[in-house]
Amino acid sequence: MPTNDSRTLHLSIDSLNMRIVGVILATLLAQQASAQLADVDWWKTTTFYQVYPRSFKDSNANGIGDLEGITLKLDHFVDIGIGGVWLSPVFKSPMKDFGYDVSDFREIDPIFGTMADFEELAQGCKDRGLKLVLDFVPNHSSDEHVWFNKSIAREDPYTDYYTWRDPKGINETSGEPIPPNNWLSVFGGSAWEYNEEREQFYLHQFVAGQPDLNYRNPLVVTEMEDILRFWMDKGADGFRLDAIPHLMEDQTFPDEPPSNDPEFTPDQWGSLSHIYTADLPELYPIIYGFRKVVDEKQEELGRQMVMMVEAYTSLENTMKYYGEGDVKGAHFPFNFEFITNVNNETTASELKEIIDRWQNALPSGAWSNWVIGNHDRTRVASRFGRDFSIAAITMGQLLPGTAITYNGEEINMEDTWISWADTVDPQGCQAGPEFYEKFSRDPVRTPYQWDDSVYAGFTIPDSEKPWLPVNGNYEELNLAAQKQEENSPYAIYKKLTAMRKDMNAVKSGQLGTSTVGENIFVFTRYLQSADEKSVLVVVNLAENEVNADLTGVPTLRSGAMITYHVGVNSSYTAGQELSPSSVNVPARGSLVFLYTNAASTTVLASLLLVFSVILSLLH
Numbered sequence: 001m002p003t004n005d006s007r008t009l010h011l012s013i014d015s016l017n018m019r020i021v022g023v024i025l026a027t028l029l030a031q032q033a034s035a036q037l038a039d040v041d042w043w044k045t046t047t048f049y050q051v052y053p054r055s056f057k058d059s060n061a062n063g064i065g066d067l068e069g070i071t072l073k074l075d076h077f078v079d080i081g082i083g084g085v086w087l088s089p090v091f092k093s094p095m096k097d098f099g100y101d102v103s104d105f106r107e108i109d110p111i112f113g114t115m116a117d118f119e120e121l122a123q124g125c126k127d128r129g130l131k132l133v134l135d136f137v138p139n140h141s142s143d144e145h146v147w148f149n150k151s152i153a154r155e156d157p158y159t160d161y162y163t164w165r166d167p168k169g170i171n172e173t174s175g176e177p178i179p180p181n182n183w184l185s186v187f188g189g190s191a192w193e194y195n196e197e198r199e200q201f202y203l204h205q206f207v208a209g210q211p212d213l214n215y216r217n218p219l220v221v222t223e224m225e226d227i228l229r230f231w232m233d234k235g236a237d238g239f240r241l242d243a244i245p246h247l248m249e250d251q252t253f254p255d256e257p258p259s260n261d262p263e264f265t266p267d268q269w270g271s272l273s274h275i276y277t278a279d280l281p282e283l284y285p286i287i288y289g290f291r292k293v294v295d296e297k298q299e300e301l302g303r304q305m306v307m308m309v310e311a312y313t314s315l316e317n318t319m320k321y322y323g324e325g326d327v328k329g330a331h332f333p334f335n336f337e338f339i340t341n342v343n344n345e346t347t348a349s350e351l352k353e354i355i356d357r358w359q360n361a362l363p364s365g366a367w368s369n370w371v372i373g374n375h376d377r378t379r380v381a382s383r384f385g386r387d388f389s390i391a392a393i394t395m396g397q398l399l400p401g402t403a404i405t406y407n408g409e410e411i412n413m414e415d416t417w418i419s420w421a422d423t424v425d426p427q428g429c430q431a432g433p434e435f436y437e438k439f440s441r442d443p444v445r446t447p448y449q450w451d452d453s454v455y456a457g458f459t460i461p462d463s464e465k466p467w468l469p470v471n472g473n474y475e476e477l478n479l480a481a482q483k484q485e486e487n488s489p490y491a492i493y494k495k496l497t498a499m500r501k502d503m504n505a506v507k508s509g510q511l512g513t514s515t516v517g518e519n520i521f522v523f524t525r526y527l528q529s530a531d532e533k534s535v536l537v538v539v540n541l542a543e544n545e546v547n548a549d550l551t552g553v554p555t556l557r558s559g560a561m562i563t564y565h566v567g568v569n570s571s572y573t574a575g576q577e578l579s580p581s582s583v584n585v586p587a588r589g590s591l592v593f594l595y596t597n598a599a600s601t602t603v604l605a606s607l608l609l610v611f612s613v614i615l616s617l618l619h
Helices: 002-038 065-072 075-080 115-127 148-153 220-232 285-299 316-318 348-363 379-383 386-398 426-439 487-504 506-509 599-616
Strands: 045-051 084-087 103-108 131-136 191-195 199-205 240-241 308-309 368-372 402-406 510-516 518-527 533-540 547-550 562-567 583-585 590-596
Touching: 065 115, 065 191, 065 402, 075 115, 103 115, 103 220, 115 402, 131 220, 131 308, 220 285, 240 285, 285 308, 316 348, 348 510, 348 518, 368 386, 368 518, 379 386, 386 487, 386 518, 386 533, 386 590, 487 562, 506 518, 506 533, 533 547, 533 583, 583 590
Parallel strands: 045 084, 045 402, 084 131, 131 240, 240 308, 368 402
Antiparallel strands: 191 199, 510 518, 518 533, 533 590, 547 583, 562 590
8 A cells, every 4th residue: 555655756756747748848839839930030021112213203303213202202111011122223324224234333323313312211211110122233234334445445354344256257248247146135136246446246135235244254253242242331231133044154155046936036035045145054153152242241230131033034943043052042033923924814723833833842941932023024913904913912922931012013003005106115115116015114114103193193293204104094093092992902902011010820821722613722821829810812713703612721620710801802891700611702803811720729639649648658
């Protein structure tokens, strides 16, 4: 028979065991929550807003937007939940390609203002908790840059700052020098321009006024790295690197093979397969070097930087920009899947496949992102229509990763038809009056529509004519009007960015994707915690309303209810609770619901099973 002392000892051991289990349980749950919420840096959870400066806000009535105009509108970014303001180029430029032809990488172009204006903008961003990101154009300079003029004169060390080649020969008929090979400019026509003074051709993968820099020259690499340091010292919090696939070319300069694509004429870029002028493996170490510079400056200045890369290329090549092994590349390369692979014919299963393919391709530890539109491609509202554009923006905001917004998307701005006479984009001008509408980027770059006053509030009524025409729909489609509407694109956008800021499920939750029938795509964002709200997004790709049964969606437990939060053309009201067995999803629309994650019950049950085993072992 056990003594009182032995019973007391046994009870003490049981009590100790329960305490141990309690500590283990608390520790495991804390670790689980910590793992899901750790390492969520500012650039991961924010929305970056691309400002096209010429078209955002004109402060001095010359018809062109400027830095002071952006500063005047900084509170707009705060209002709509933006965290990072990304500027398209504002550096000194002859504007042959509207700022992407830089004649001085360390100066602000007078069209946009002064260095003092930039510093005021940077301080204004800092005062409001906004991050300021600059476009960096490393592939080329302007032909008016001092480097290029010295390179023409063969003045060292600039002789080989650019790619120069001797003529292939002389045309017997015209007497003109023959280009070194058949390489074409992205904008059409030969990628080679003859310089009479140097008596050689120089390479330009874009317009002739944008000679390609020679990244096989280490002096060029060092020069561009120093420019990154300069702007971080001036207040920039990071960079978006432009046109990166074109940094390197095959040094044997062979002809490129035809693409055999009947859509393109022989002088158009798409008529060739660009196996010698794009995506060369040598370019990736250059990007990794830029990241090293950014990280070193981050350490020196004590503020976190970001480096984003623009690259229209294959998924495999895109993923290489993240880095190689322990060598870091971009924080993220832009994800253009919604621009290049989603269209009005896309089915629910295809949309799921597109999203899953990107997510599954990410290297271990890499961070995703979603670009819905930009200054080079048709506006999302014109691509998809006014309703599905909001669905696309909803997905871009709530899928895992960083969200990117092009100015005007938050109010659903549309493309503006531009006549040939008003066309100024070099890509459109190069195509000529017959093809300009196919290639011109002017329609997506028209002035921001602030209100229904003359010129949509972009500039004052008696100012010079805006550099591009304002869309004729500005009287009905403008920010001021949408601020008065309860469920306007602006109002929906604000709710979505608020979710990114406030909900842990959106910041760091897991992703589940599924389909219901041919036209309903569903994704969930969830955490393994019974105390956290999870997110359910339902997207209808059909032209008609669909009643969907969502009970088969993973993480929705049997009998669970869902709460409506925000959507397009919805018959539900915010906060309304309903059964997932019968959900009316409007045509080409999206609905966002909140729910309690069912998976947490499973996780807790599994943990309790483990602890019961531990208890039995302790006994």
